Amino acid sequence: MDFVKYIDLLRKNMKTLKKVLIAYLVAVVIFDVVLPRDEAHAHYWIDKVFAFWTVFSVVGCFLLIKIGKGIAHLFLSKDEDYYG
Amino acid sequence: MDRWVHPAIFFFIGSLLLPFVKGKAKKFLILLIPVLSIIDVAIMQAGIYGSYQFLNINIVFGRVDKLSLVFAWVFVIMAFLGALYALHVKEDGHHVAGSFYIGSSLGAIFAGDYLTLFIFWEVMAFSSVFLVWYRKERRSIEAGFRYLLVHVFGGLLFFTGMMLYYYKTGNLVFDKIFPDHAGIAEYFILAGFSLNAAVLPLHAWLPDAYPEATVEGAVLMCAFTTKTAVYVLARGFPGFEILAILGTAMTVYGVFYAVIENDMRRVLAYHIISQVGYMVAGVGIGTELALNGACAHAFAHILYKALLFMGAGAVLFMAGTAKMSQLGGLYKYMPLTMIFYVVGAISISGFPLFSGFVSKSMIVASAHEKGRLMLMSWMNLAGIGTFLSVGLKVTYFTFFGKEAEIKPKEPPKNMLWAMGLTSALCFIIGVYPKVLYDLLPFPVEYHPYTLPHLSEMLQILSFTGLVFFLLVKKLQPEAKLNLDMDWFYRKGARVFMKLDERVISVVDSIWGELYRIVGLNLLFKNARISYGFDRKVIDGVVDGSATTVRGVGSIVRKLQTGRIQAYIGLSLFMFFLILWFVLRGM
Numbered sequence: 032m033d034f035v036k037y038i039d040l041l042r043k044n045m046k047t048l049k050k051v052l053i054a055y056l057v058a059v060v061i062f063d064v065v066l067p068r069d070e071a072h073a074h075y076w077i078d079k080v081f082a083f084w085t086v087f088s089v090v091g092c093f094l095l096i097k098i099g100k101g102i103a104h105l106f107l108s109k110d111e112d113y114y115g
Numbered sequence: 116m117d118r119w120v121h122p123a124i125f126f127f128i129g130s131l132l133l134p135f136v137k138g139k140a141k142k143f144l145i146l147l148i149p150v151l152s153i154i155d156v157a158i159m160q161a162g163i164y165g166s167y168q169f170l171n172i173n174i175v176f177g178r179v180d181k182l183s184l185v186f187a188w189v190f191v192i193m194a195f196l197g198a199l200y201a202l203h204v205k206e207d208g209h210h211v212a213g214s215f216y217i218g219s220s221l222g223a224i225f226a227g228d229y230l231t232l233f234i235f236w237e238v239m240a241f242s243s244v245f246l247v248w249y250r251k252e253r254r255s256i257e258a259g260f261r262y263l264l265v266h267v268f269g270g271l272l273f274f275t276g277m278m279l280y281y282y283k284t285g286n287l288v289f290d291k292i293f294p295d296h297a298g299i300a301e302y303f304i305l306a307g308f309s310l311n312a313a314v315l316p317l318h319a320w321l322p323d324a325y326p327e328a329t330v331e332g333a334v335l336m337c338a339f340t341t342k343t344a345v346y347v348l349a350r351g352f353p354g355f356e357i358l359a360i361l362g363t364a365m366t367v368y369g370v371f372y373a374v375i376e377n378d379m380r381r382v383l384a385y386h387i388i389s390q391v392g393y394m395v396a397g398v399g400i401g402t403e404l405a406l407n408g409a410c411a412h413a414f415a416h417i418l419y420k421a422l423l424f425m426g427a428g429a430v431l432f433m434a435g436t437a438k439m440s441q442l443g444g445l446y447k448y449m450p451l452t453m454i455f456y457v458v459g460a461i462s463i464s465g466f467p468l469f470s471g472f473v474s475k476s477m478i479v480a481s482a483h484e485k486g487r488l489m490l491m492s493w494m495n496l497a498g499i500g501t502f503l504s505v506g507l508k509v510t511y512f513t514f515f516g517k518e519a520e521i522k523p524k525e526p527p528k529n530m531l532w533a534m535g536l537t538s539a540l541c542f543i544i545g546v547y548p549k550v551l552y553d554l555l556p557f558p559v560e561y562h563p564y565t566l567p568h569l570s571e572m573l574q575i576l577s578f579t580g581l582v583f584f585l586l587v588k589k590l591q592p593e594a595k596l597n598l599d600m601d602w603f604y605r606k607g608a609r610v611f612m613k614l615d616e617r618v619i620s621v622v623d624s625i626w627g628e629l630y631r632i633v634g635l636n637l638l639f640k641n642a643r644i645s646y647g648f649d650r651k652v653i654d655g656v657v658d659g660s661a662t663t664v665r666g667v668g669s670i671v672r673k674l675q676t677g678r679i680q681a682y683i684g685l686s687l688f689m690f691f692l693i694l695w696f697v698l699r700g701m
Contacts, residue, residue: 038446062573088575088577088582091495095374095500096586109596109598
């Protein structure tokens with residue numbers, strides 16, 4: 032199927048793909064900075080900080096993985112036949 | 116239109132005809148049942164139908180308004196998609212259980228009083244458990260019994276609340292309760308409802324049972340039980356602050372487990388807790404926008420969560436396992452399944468142009484509008500976890516990642532069609548949200564496609580993706596089991612059994628001995644005295660009826676076979692008997 036070929040093509044060109052994706056991430060941040068912030072929608076401080084959700088996502092996602100895996104390894108994870 | 120046909124009728128009667136038809140006719144009937152119910156809901160007009168007096172209680176089978184209709188719509192659509200997905204299933208019992216489950220869910224959302232609601236509520240639990248048992252594995256049978264026990268407990272909470280409510284008010288009308296007027300009765304009912312909505316800490320039954328259900332059964336289960344609970348919460352308990360807080364806690368709790376779980380279907384099951392959390396929080400916030408959001412999200416969620424369960428089920432069905440530690444590189448072998456799964460994943464994550472974007476955001480916006488920035492931030496954190504677990508982790512480790520030895524084929528055509536249709540619906544709702552918004556209980560002034568909202572979602576999704584690829588090695592699925600609240604009753608039950616062996620049974624045998632020596636002697640003496648009185652005075656009158664009671668007693672004794680299927684069959688029979696008596700009085 033052609034679709035599978037496209038994915039294989041992308042996987043072969045990982046370096047180019049990475050560059051495109053980084054450019055995209057920069058564009059997302061720029062989009063938030065140039066965005067018009069009218070009074071009608073920006074009630075709270077959270078709405079007025081540039082790229083607030085970028086910082087929130089990076090920190091939030093990092094913590095979610097670290098804390099999740101941390102607690103799992105600390106005491107949540109048991110062998111699969113734990114309950115018998 | 117004055118006449119109203121309860122859509123549940125099609126499911127109850129239609130499914131009982133299934134064993135009598137064969138081959139293509141059977142498949143036709145399986146699809147015909149939901150099609151008839153869709154037509155029925157489409158021509159339904161708002162109003163109160165099927166109202167009867169029963170033991171001085173006003174019973175209402177059909178309260179049709181915008182709130183019940185939006186749920187009815189998605190239930191019948193889902194019934195069709197679920198039937199299509201399960202078309203290849205040979206066991207009639209599976210279809211019958213599924214139909215009774217869907218029918219009773221419809222019964223519950225149209226019920227106008229607590230008694231009717233309670234009856235359908237219980238039928239839901241007792242019919243859906245068969246969708247777990249039909250997997251026919253030891254783990255499923257055990258999980259099914261736990262599922263049943265927990266739901267019986269929830270039913271008892273509801274029943275206790277209902278009785279207290281009747282004692283307090285003298286009626287059983289199921290309507291909006293104001294937080295200021297709520298007493299112990301209302302909170303018991305709320306607890307019973309919350310258990311079915313998997314509200315913390317009454318949630319562990321869900322990720323325990325759903326991943327053990329049949330491939331086709333899980334698709335139905337993920338849609339109906341929790342969403343019926345969301346409906347009753349939205350109907351009865353809007354504006355309860357505790358729901359706003361617990362709901363938001365659910366959103367994060369669910370994704371937390373979804374991030375660390377290994378089994379695809381268990382990730383999805385935990386993620387239901389997170390998604391239902393948004394709806395519960397919306398009900399708790401209680402504004403028009405929030406309630407609209409809860410309904411819209413329930414509608415969208417049923418479709419994309421079912422789509423995800425269909426995808427994961429297709430992998431399990433073809434590969435024999437849904438454990439990501441054993442999967443990888445499936446995009447080569449199941450590309451269509453992958454596309455459909457990804458559509459579900461980006462819908463649930465809230466990508467622009469897909470359904471989650473237009474539904475979840477209403478609830479987040481309602482928190483924002485009320486200045487509840489903490490709730491809003493936690494919900495967005497859960498949004499990050501959603502994309503991370505269901506969107507990226509499952510997709511990557513199942514369909515990409517390291518290639519595993521398992522090389523499955525695409526699933527049967529009916530499964531692919533069901534997934535394709537559901538994908539199309541997710542896309543249509545995302546691009547043309549008006550079709551969904553027009554069904555909502557309150558007029559919608561909300562616009563999802565604004566620049567700030569687009570920017571917010573693009574940042575959250577894109578940078579979650581970035582962190583995922585930076586930390587992808589950390590997220591490698593592990594063949595482990597993660598403890599949850601079910602530990603208390605799974606391990607607790609063993610403590611109880613030990614207590615029973617060592618303490619209770621000893622006390623019981625001492626008590627039995629004491630009773631035999633002291634109690635029976637007294638009883639015999641007492642009996643002799645009353646016997647004399649009885650023989651002379653009452654005998655003549657009661658003789659006839661005593662014989663009857665003894666006769667009935669021996670029949671009842673014969674019925675107590677100790678087999679669970681006999682009990683369930685009996686309770687279903689009793690249910691129909693009651694229904695017949697009620698309807699006869701029309």
